[in-house]
Amino acid sequence: GEKVEQHESTLSVREGDSAVINCTYTDTASSYFPWYKQEAGKGLHFVIDIRSNVDRKQSQRLIVLLDKKAKRFSLHITATQPEDSAIYFCAASMANYNVLYFGSGTKLTVEP
Amino acid sequence: NAGVIQTPRHKVTGKGQEATLWCEPISGHSAVFWYRQTIVQGLEFLTYFRNQAPIDDSGMPKERFSAQMPNQSHSTLKIQSTQPQDSAVYLCASSLRTGTSAETLYFGSGTRLTVL
Numbered sequence: 375g376e377k378v379e380q381h382e383s384t385l386s387v388r389e390g391d392s393a394v395i396n397c398t399y400t401d402t403a404s405s406y407f408p409w410y411k412q413e414a415g416k417g418l419h420f421v422i423d424i425r426s427n428v429d430r431k432q433s434q435r436l437i438v439l440l441d442k443k444a445k446r447f448s449l450h451i452t453a454t455q456p457e458d459s460a461i462y463f464c465a466a467s468m469a470n471y472n473v474l475y476f477g478s479g480t481k482l483t484v485e486p
Numbered sequence: 487n488a489g490v491i492q493t494p495r496h497k498v499t500g501k502g503q504e505a506t507l508w509c510e511p512i513s514g515h516s517a518v519f520w521y522r523q524t525i526v527q528g529l530e531f532l533t534y535f536r537n538q539a540p541i542d543d544s545g546m547p548k549e550r551f552s553a554q555m556p557n558q559s560h561s562t563l564k565i566q567s568t569q570p571q572d573s574a575v576y577l578c579a580s581s582l583r584t585g586t587s588a589e590t591l592y593f594g595s596g597t598r599l600t601v602l
Contacts, residue, residue, distance in 0.1 A: 375544075406588035417490070417577055417593035418529075425588075463529065467588045472517055472581055473542060474591060476529035 376401040378466050380477030388485055393451045395480045397464035400445065404466040407440060407447045408474065412461045421462075422449070454484045490594035492578050498600045499568045507563045507597045511580030518561045519591060520553055523575040532576075535561060568601045575599075 381396045399407075405426035410418040424431045424438040424447065431438045437450040451458055461481050465474040491510040499505050511518050520532040531545040535555040546553065550568075555561040565572055575598050579591040 408590065410593075415595070417492075417595045418579075418591075419593070420590045423590070472588050472591070473519070473531055473534055474588075475531065476521075478528045 376404055376466055376468075376475040378464060378475050378477040380464055380480055382480045383478065384481045384483070386483045386485060387454050389454060389456060391454055393454050393458070393482055393484070395449045395462055395464070395482070396446065397448065397466075397477050398444075398446045399466045399475075401466070401468075402445070403468050406467045407438070408465050409436075409438065409449050410463045410465065410476075412463065412479070418463060451482075456484050456486055458482060459484045490578055490580050490592055492576075492594035492597050494597060495595065496598045496600070498602065500602055501569060502567050505565045505568050505572075505599055505601075507565075507576050507578075507599070509561045509563070509578030509594060510559055511561070511578070512592055513559075515580035515582055515592070516558075517581045517589075518555060519579040519581075520561070520563050521577040521579065523577055523596070524573075529577075532563070565599075568599075570601045573599055573601045 377400045379398045387393045408423035409421045411421050412418050422436045424440050429440050435452045440447045461479045463479050464477040467474045493508045518535045522530045533543040533553045534541045538555045550566045553563045575596040577596045579593045581589045
């Protein structure tokens with residue numbers, strides 16, 4: 375089955391800087407790659423996704439890049455704010471199947 | 487829209503007791519998922535229902551764990567003879583599942599199960 379590896383377990387940046395979280399996946403059939411955010415004591419909240427028909431997607435301060443050849447995708451958060459501090463999870467699934475396989479999470483801390 | 491509702495938020499059981507966890511998906515959503523979250527294993531897929539029918543239970547432990555979706559408005563995850571290693575946060579999620587494309591999952595806040 376699909377295995378998603380999330381490379382940074384913790385990441386600390388200064389407010390206003392950019393943060394980058396990297397993930398790799400193993401199954402070439404995977405074609406949907408969402409990112410979720412989890413704040414303390416809460417469930418996962420969707421932030422952005424990318425499908426394999428594009429290699430870049432942006433939503434306000436969030437940018438997702440996808441490199442299908444390398445089976446790698448990344449989340450870029452620009453102009454970070456303290457409220458961006460949370461655990462971020464990457465995930466992968468096949469296009470026609472909704473089961474998500476998650477990475478291990480990256481705890482992002484944005485210091486004022 | 488209250489989102490996905492999971493009850494109880496916290497449950498403490500003694501070893502060997504039964505635990506039943508409840509999930510109410512978002513109204514109109516036809517797909518329901520159960521995940522288990524622990525520090526060591528991270529987020530593990532357990533099982534998936536679509537239109538109340540079990541689609542994939544490949545992540546469910548073969549013994550002691552069972553899930554049901556008796557109607558559109560709720561799903562249950564039952565753990566019999568709970569063991570300390572079952573301690574985890576159990577997350578339920580739902581999605582519209584209107585077509586064949588993968589869709590956003592909406593998660594509940596989870597049930598924290600502690601087995602003493």
